[in-house]
Amino acid sequence: MSISEIHSQAEYKMKRTVETLREDFIKIRTGRASTGLLDHVMVDYYGTMTPINQVAQIGVADARTLTVQPWEKNMVAIVEKAIRSSDLGLNPATSGMLIRVPLPPLTEERRRELTKVVRHLGEDAKVAVRNLRRDANENIKKLTKAKEISEDDESRAEKEIQKLTDNFVVEIDKAVADKEKEVMTV
Secondary structure: OOHHHHHHHHHHHHHHHHHHHHHHHHOOOOOOOOHHHHOOOEEEEOOEEEEHHHOEEEEEEEOOEEEEEEOOHHHHHHHHHHHHHOOOOOOOEEEOOEEEEEOOOOOHHHHHHHHHHHHHHHHHHHHHHHHHHHHHHHHHHHHHHOOOOOHHHHHHHHHHHHHHHHHHHHHHHHHHHHHHHHHHOO
16 A cells, blocks of 8 residues: 555545535534435335335425425325434424425524534544544554655655645534534524
């Protein structure tokens, strides 16, 4: 493994960490309707647990209402039950083949709890990025020990990895700040 391979591997994994953080942020309810809110809801589809978006069409009716339209008539009650029993605290209402999911407004207390969750997720992402930095630096040290690179190359490579880490930590901080602002906006 070369320095550039170690660098690009670390960069790829750090990028994935930030993407995962953003995906986690989508699931945090801000009072605004987003189809991503239901992404992790699983439905019992003929004995197989299936993501809701594979058995129904999910749409946004307005700023505070999602619509879910199962593709099969016999799935309406099952999909409604799956949404109700999810950890999202939603109370869907069915009319014919259409399930309406109103999003209740968030209380100030709940908004503060959500900002704590956002900060915690951000901190976890930073820890993951720092662990990736440590792994990359260990791989660079192995190359130096095996006399494949000089100590100057090792020092330069470690500085590059640190620069990469700093950039991703700044990106994580920005994502956390943006999400906190979104959560606290009434």
